[in-house]
Amino acid sequence: MPNKPKEVLDRRDFMLAPIVTAGMSAALATNASIVNAQDNSASSAVPASQGTVYVGDVIDGRKVVSKLDVNDLTPGQKHLLYFQGVEMPTGQHWYVSVTVARGAKPGKRGVLVSGVHGDEMSSIHTVQTVMDQLDPAQMSGTVMAVADVSRPALESMQRRWPNQGRGIDLIDMNREWPGNEDGATAPSRHAGLLFNRLLRPNADFAIDFHTGTTGFEVTAFNIAGMDVPEVKAMVELYPVGQIFDNHVYPGVLHNAFMDLGIPSFTPEIGAARVLDLTMIPLFVEGTMNVLKHHGIVAGPMGRTSKDVAVFIGNSAFPILATAGGIIQHLVKLNDKVEPGQPVAIQRNSFGEVVAEYRSGVTGEVTGQRSDAMSEPGNPLVFILFNKVAPEDVETYPE
Template sequence: MTSLGTASAAPGEMDTGRLTVGETRDGTTVGLPVAVINGVDDGETLYIQAASDGDELNGVGVVARVVPQLDPAELSGTVLVVGIANYFGFQVAEHRNPIDDTKLNRAYPGDARGSSSERIAHATFEAATRADYVLDLHQGSTSRMINEVRVRCGRHHRLHRKCLELAKVFDCGYILDQKGPEGQLARAAPDEGVPTIDPELGGAVGWDEESIEYGVRGVFNVLTHYGFLDGETEARPQTRAHAFDRYGAPSGGVVDYRVDLGEEVARGDTLFRVTDVFGQVKAEVSADNDGVFWRSRRLPQVASGEYVCSVGTTIDQY
């Protein structure tokens, strides 16, 4: 029997339930929605988590499509799922946990007696570190961005190559290979010996079908490659970035992009112009280095100095 919170499944069974992480202000128990899919045959364990940031919904879309397709009779090993990690942020469609104004993905490995976010991080970290592989599903929140997978443990970490392999198998086409901030699940779990990646499934407000499909394919790529399901996968070369140039607006106005997401740029290429409301060009910004146009703001209006876009640099193929 394998359990996660109140969900328990014997080999060949699937169950859903709740993982208790605290109480609301009126004393009601807060439980995260969880699922256990226990394969009929022995094997490894995969942990999947979505909505660590409460307004990043594409991962929830992935879970909603993947779980109904998992037949325990065809599965070797176990899949553990936390469908919504940031309970309070999800309820109000906010990035941070409004109870303690904290970004959950900066609270790992958590604290069972700590703040609201630390308690959620503790409970989900305990579940994640029972697994052999971890997928922490994210998206670019309100930014426009390519579908990418982030490897956050750092290039000198003992699990770096295994995390890179997991990212390549997930196969979004792009990998961000850069050590993450303290408190990220994708940085903390490798310290416990668990290869972990952070797929950033595009950038949108709400539901983005194309990015959700990237995530669904990625999960099934992982399940097949690592022997949870029968079949074969062929990991394609990925475009990998190790660093980023960020660009702000030199003046206020409306942004007019001159390149598209995923497009290769050369040093000196025009990235965007800033115009006034009548279309008159006020400023033009060019790339400082060769790279890939990786991320940009969603709304076109900007104030002087406000973030506009990022170019992935130090590019190679992995």
């Protein structure tokens, strides 16, 4: 296997950048993310054993830290802090909110992350809901939640970080991990600070919550490497209908954890910019199951994958627009499809059908364009399916 994918394409933007061709394939080398992690963090690694550092500032009554060791916090309580992130051109900092439920008894440490993309509201609400359900006095172990990683993107509820260093750039922060504290861009430095000083030192396992991107909705599913037993055990505790069994791309947060032997995966919770109050409870229930699995909280398990007809696929087949016009979907999320089955049609301004789109595989619909208009090259549908040869697993074109 090569150390670098032939074409590293962005799985999370669902084709918001130009692509060369539909059905583009690339080998997904699991060791590529390891090489990337070494390159990015070599000059900025911080020993995980360093203790908490308070900078002396207080924002809205919350103390500000530049490093955190959850073991320094009082057991049996919830703690609300701000983490001092990257410095802005003005010399001020972006601050990230941190909620820690430190159990009364020792145990595993779980990290819940959301807000890596600025348009992903359901992921943030899921993490907040889980934290609201925790009673530290009854817990064994610690759960730390970070809900607004990409602060400047969240300020305008847009996907990418608007970087100002060399003129306006829009940078996908979920291609920056583990970051580099001395990196060339603010998102890279921000990722390095968070990963080295906040996330990595406090994680025995980690879950990085996301949604679909603006203009493209997804069903409820988890992205995970099911060949890792510790990860498989956690993912199967979610009562959601699909699992994308794939190690996906270097640079995503859950792979930065995995490269260090910290079990991690990514839940995907519906559409961007909204609260999906139907899907969110499924991921809250699954996350609480994970905390029970690790002995952090007590109580019976809720519903799991055994209670739903879960479909597991190792690849996603993209159907891309070949024309401009209004899209009419002929299938829904989670629908089963067969090769040759019509999945969408497209009409021009006169109402004439200018394109028809069909599935090329047997699988289930995992994502659809939610914007009614499309230009050529936009993704219209993604279909979760299984390829026989793992080295030929198709990547998401962006």
